[in-house]
Amino acid sequence: MRINPNITSDVLSSIYATQQQENTALQELSTGKRVNVPSDDPLAASLMVGNQDQTSRNDQYLQNVDSLNNQMQTADTALASVVAALNQAISLGVQGSTGTISSSQRQQIAQSLQGIQAQIVQLANTEIGGVYLFGGTTSTTTPYEIDSSSASGVQYNGNLGTNQVEVADGLTVQTNLPGSQLFQNANGDVFGSLQQLINALQTGTASDAATATNAVRDAYNSITENRIFYGNVENQLNSTQTFLNQEKVNLSSQENTLVGADITKAATDLTQATTAHDAALAAAAKILPTSLLNYLATPTT
Amino acid sequence: MPGLSTSMNIAVQALMADQGALDITSNNIANVNTPGYSRELAVFQEGPPVVEGNVAYGSGVTLAQFQSVRDQLLQLRIYEESGQQSNSQAQLSALNQIQTDFADPSQGVGGALTAFFDSLSQLSTNPTDSSARQQVLTAANSLASAFHQSELALQQVQQQMDQMVPQTVTQINQLTTQIAQLNAQVAEMQGLGQDPGTTQDQRDQLVQQLSQLVNVSVTQSDHGITITTGNGVPLVVAGQNFALQSGAATNGLQGVFAQGQDITSQIQGGTLGGSIQVRDTVIPNLMSQLDTLASQFTASFNSANQAGFDLSGNAGGNFFTPLTSVSGAATSFGVAITDPSQIAASSDGTSGSNGNVTNMLAVRDQQLPEGVTPTQAYANLVLAVGNYGATAQANVTASGASLQQLTDQRGAISGVSLDEESTNMIQYQRAYEAAARVVTTVDAMYSTLLSVGVTK
Numbered sequence: 001m002r003i004n005p006n007i008t009s010d011v012l013s014s015i016y017a018t019q020q021q022e023n024t025a026l027q028e029l030s031t032g033k034r035v036n037v038p039s040d041d042p043l044a045a046s047l048m049v050g051n052q053d054q055t056s057r058n059d060q061y062l063q064n065v066d067s068l069n070n071q072m073q074t075a076d077t078a079l080a081s082v083v084a085a086l087n088q089a090i091s092l093g094v095q096g097s098t099g100t101i102s103s104s105q106r107q108q109i110a111q112s113l114q115g116i117q118a119q120i121v122q123l124a125n126t127e128i129g130g131v132y133l134f135g136g137t138t139s140t141t142t143p144y145e146i147d148s149s150s151a152s153g154v155q156y157n158g159n160l161g162t163n164q165v166e167v168a169d170g171l172t173v174q175t176n177l178p179g180s181q182l183f184q185n186a187n188g189d190v191f192g193s194l195q196q197l198i199n200a201l202q203t204g205t206a207s208d209a210a211t212a213t214n215a216v217r218d219a220y221n222s223i224t225e226n227r228i229f230y231g232n233v234e235n236q237l238n239s240t241q242t243f244l245n246q247e248k249v250n251l252s253s254q255e256n257t258l259v260g261a262d263i264t265k266a267a268t269d270l271t272q273a274t275t276a277h278d279a280a281l282a283a284a285a286k287i288l289p290t291s292l293l294n295y296l297a298t299p300t301t
Numbered sequence: 302m303p304g305l306s307t308s309m310n311i312a313v314q315a316l317m318a319d320q321g322a323l324d325i326t327s328n329n330i331a332n333v334n335t336p337g338y339s340r341e342l343a344v345f346q347e348g349p350p351v352v353e354g355n356v357a358y359g360s361g362v363t364l365a366q367f368q369s370v371r372d373q374l375l376q377l378r379i380y381e382e383s384g385q386q387s388n389s390q391a392q393l394s395a396l397n398q399i400q401t402d403f404a405d406p407s408q409g410v411g412g413a414l415t416a417f418f419d420s421l422s423q424l425s426t427n428p429t430d431s432s433a434r435q436q437v438l439t440a441a442n443s444l445a446s447a448f449h450q451s452e453l454a455l456q457q458v459q460q461q462m463d464q465m466v467p468q469t470v471t472q473i474n475q476l477t478t479q480i481a482q483l484n485a486q487v488a489e490m491q492g493l494g495q496d497p498g499t500t501q502d503q504r505d506q507l508v509q510q511l512s513q514l515v516n517v518s519v520t521q522s523d524h525g526i527t528i529t530t531g532n533g534v535p536l537v538v539a540g541q542n543f544a545l546q547s548g549a550a551t552n553g554l555q556g557v558f559a560q561g562q563d564i565t566s567q568i569q570g571g572t573l574g575g576s577i578q579v580r581d582t583v584i585p586n587l588m589s590q591l592d593t594l595a596s597q598f599t600a601s602f603n604s605a606n607q608a609g610f611d612l613s614g615n616a617g618g619n620f621f622t623p624l625t626s627v628s629g630a631a632t633s634f635g636v637a638i639t640d641p642s643q644i645a646a647s648s649d650g651t652s653g654s655n656g657n658v659t660n661m662l663a664v665r666d667q668q669l670p671e672g673v674t675p676t677q678a679y680a681n682l683v684l685a686v687g688n689y690g691a692t693a694q695a696n697v698t699a700s701g702a703s704l705q706q707l708t709d710q711r712g713a714i715s716g717v718s719l720d721e722e723s724t725n726m727i728q729y730q731r732a733y734e735a736a737a738r739v740v741t742t743v744d745a746m747y748s749t750l751l752s753v754g755v756t757k
Contacts, residue, residue, distance in 0.1 A: 004712030005719065006333075013705055037400045039694055042687025045406070049680035052406040053415045060419040067426045131429055137647070137654035163655045165425045166662060175426075292720040296727070 011284040018280050021273035028261035029270060035259040044258040051258060055251045057169075058244055064167050065241050068175055069234060075133045075176075076230040078126040079223065082183075085123070086190065086220040089116050093197050093213030099206040106209075110201040117194045121146060121154060124179055134179035137161030143179045144191075153195035156180050167240050168247075173233055177226060188222030189215070305750070309743045311348075311361035315736035318345060321364040322729045329717045337506035339369040339715035341498055343725075369498030372714050376505055377519055379711060380512035382704045384570035387513040389696035391465075391575030392583070395458050396690040399587070402454040403686045410591070411679040413447035414598075416440045418665045421658055424646060428655040429612070434641035441620070441636045448595050452631035455584050455591070462580035466555035467547040469514050469573040476511045477528070477542035480504055484525035485540030511536075516570025532567040534559045554580065583689055588631070590685060594678040596630035597669040599623065605664050609645030609657025617645025617657070 004010070028034055038045035095101070096109045124144045126133050135143030135158030147155035158179050164172040183190040193215035200208035322343035332338040344367070348360035403409060420440040424433045483504040490497035508528065511517055516531035524539035535543050543559065550556025556565040557573070566581070568574045599621040606620040622635040638644065648656025666674055673681065 002713050002718075004709045005716045005721070006712050009705070009708065013701075037397070037404045037690065038683050038687030039396070039400060039690025040687075042684050042691055045403075045687045046680040046684035048406040049411045049683055050676060052412065053676045056407070056415045056419055057422070060422045064422060064426050071426075129427060129430060131427060131653065135653070137649070137651040137656075159651060161649060161651055161654050163425075163428070163653070164659065165655065166422065166659070172659075292723040296723060 007287065011280070011288065015277070015280045015284065018273055018277035022270065022277055025266050025270035025273055028266040029263065032261055032263070033259050034261045041259070047258055048255065051251060051255050055248070055255070058247050058251060061167050062241065062244050062248075064165055065237050065244065068165060068167065068173070069237050071128055071133065071175060072230050072234045072237065074126060074128045076227065076234070078123045078133065079182075079227045079230065082120055082123050082190070083220065083224055083227065085116050085120050086216060086223065089113055089194060089197065089216050090213060090220060092116075093209060093216055096197070096201045097206050097210035097213055106201045110198050113194060113198050113201065117153060117191070117198065118146065120183075120190060120194070124183055132158070133176060134158065134182055136176070136178035136180070137163060151195065152184065152189060152192040153198070154191045156184070167237065168244060171240065173236055173240075175233070177229055182226050183219075183223065185222060185226075187225070188219035190219040190223060193219045305743055305746055307358075307360075309740065311359075312736045312739035312743065314348070314361040314363065316733060316740070318343075318362045318364045319729045319733040319736060323726065323733070325367055326722050326725045326729065330719065330722050333717045333719060333722075335502075337502050337509065338717065339371045339498060339502050340717045341367045341369045341496075344368050367496055367498065369496060369501065370715050371501070371505075372711065373521065375707065375711050375714065379704070379707045380509060380517060380519060381570075382700055382707055383509055384512045384516045384574075385700040386697065386704050387572045388516075388570050388575040388578070389693050389700055391572045392579050393690070393693040393697050395462060395576070395579040396583070396686070396693050398458050398461075399454065399584075400686055400690050402451060403683050406683070408447075409679075410444070410447045410451055410594070411676065411683070413440070413444040414665075414675050414679065417444045418662060421661050424644070425655045425658040425662070428646040428658060429652055431641060434612075434644050434646075437644055438636065438638070438641045445621075445635050448591070448631040448634040451591055452588065455588050459580050459584045462576040462584075463554050465576040466557065466573065466580075469576070470545050470547040470557055473511065473514050473536070473573070474542075474544045476507050476514070477536045477544070480507050480511065480528065481537045481540050481542035483507065484537060488523075488525040488539065512571065514571045515568060515573045530559075530564070530567065531569055532564070534562075534564055534567070587682065587685060587689075589627075590678070590682045592627050592630040593671055594631075594669070594675060594682070595634040596624045596627045597671060597678075598664075598675050599630070599634065601664050601667065601669055601675075602661065605657070605660045606645045608648075608660050610647040610650040610654075611645045612642035612647070612652050614647070614650040614652070618643065620644070 027036060035041045035044050035048070092109050092112055096106055101109075121144045124134050125142055132141075132143050135141065138157065138159050138161070141157050143156060143158040145155045145157065146153065156179060160178045160180065162178065163175050165175050166172045184192060193212060196215055197209060197212035200212040204212075322345070325341050325343045329340050344365045345362050346365035347362055350357040351360050352358075406412065407415075417437070417440040420433070420437045424430070424437055427433055483500055486500050487497040487504060490500065504526075508517070508519060508526070511528070517536065518529050518531055518533075520527045520529075522539075526537070527535070527539070528537040529535050534545075536545075537543070545564075546558040547555050548558060550563055550565060556563050557568055557577075558564065565577060568577055600623075603619045603621055603623060606617040609617045611617055619637040622633065622637045624630045624633055646656075646658045646661075647654040648660075664675070668674060669678060671678060
């Protein structure tokens, strides 16, 4: 049978083919990726769009958690100081309720209480990054101002709005309690009771002061109770963080499954391709120069 | 009764025939690397016998003809496969250019969409923060440039393909002119009973080049070959060629015309078919996916922004420039607001509310009217690009393999084998030597004859 006497193109195409295999394996090894352009695996490339979106979203959730944690901690610290201040106000109120102290002493205690009132107003105006934590959603106007004309001695400029932030897919947390709910609710009114106590000490009787002290105690209990909200959010954020970090690992492993190169396989492929390439070259070198002419005697002259 | 002169004549004929055969061998060897060359065979024929009484004497040998060895059917398959090969190759090289713009999922429209929504998520933790607002605006502008860039990349490739059309049509016309001339020569030689081998080789080679440019159908007739496009538009009939024209078609792109008729959509194979397919089918399809995403995303996000209130408490307006038509939406995609405070993050008009950011973020996971989320829409676009690329790659590989096989088969039939030619050479040389020996012998016999009766 006659075969194609011009084997150069066959030889070349097999050399190209083995070279191509070498390149592919080398590229997989050097990039660590099996899919470098969409046509390498269209489906995986398309799924990677979702994967990168989810990964980036996950990273953003982690940032949200960090930034919220910061807000929660600041709020919690501020409330701890409010609690301490109220505690002090209660001791002062108890002192002021005893019938044995002099009027000037009562005035002194009232003055100290006014200091505490100012301190609590300042704490209630705690801000972070220009945002007031206890002003509802009017977070740019100072929530509390001293207002002697008001019964509670203060004026609330905030609103009842609350914000929700998404910290994981489908999981939102409430990030604030409006000041009016936190400091002045049915169970206790921080500012109202303080003002009541101050008024009682300045102009009222010892029993008035005792009543007012009890009101401050109620406010103390109420705020201690409400403070738990921030602790809960912090706990929720911490467990979300753990979940998000786990999710990050999952997404990265999914990415690896989708487009990552199997390094062991790529290395084996490279060795195989190199061997095949060498063999193709060696065979070409052996076959190409051979022809009948090699064996014919040179015509004598 | 044959005499010495008969023997001498026979020997001289043999010498001439062997020398002619050696010419063929020499020509074969000379053309061993000529593309498309078909080897030629020396066809010896014995001379008509001389009959005398009961005895018939052979009257030597003549070199009847040079016959080139070819398989016309195989040649047709090669034309067909070359057309396929160059079609897929043209598509692949265009798609490889497109693919690089869609290769990295964290870049392009997909990455920009992600970054945009991430910036909104960031904003939700602190809706009054001016740097967070600025970041949303910056991300929105990056999204706009990503849309523009993707569309531009597609347009550039489309323009390249468009420019190929008139160039290829010019090449086609040059080839058909040459083929028509050679066709006439072949017919003339065949009419004279000659083997038109060399001319035919040249013509076949040109037809193969033509088939790489456009799908052709080749039929044999008494007047040579007739070449038409795959859909029957004549290109070469006998000695005449029919030029194609290129010019602006109704869609503003370059069209192919035959005798004034627009045949652009009928052209399938070859580089021309591949370019037209990428230009008129593949790229418009990808562009329409991108445009649909741009247009539907704009509408969807604008209505989310309109549901809220900006930092100054005003009702939210259009975040992105409203798009009037889907076609070209990716190019016209733009950010309508310039002031970060116009981002309508608030749900109730109070500056610190982030309630409407939730609505905006919901666009991320909501289905657009086309039935997928924005990111999925982009993922589908990447899938389409990948599939086009993978198909073109597979076609190039497949047609390459079968073209290789067909070329091998053609080589097996028509290719020059140096071993074979060397063998022939020796054979003809020995035959020549033998015939020359006959001449010497006859000469010696003449001497003997002439010396009879001569006294010394």
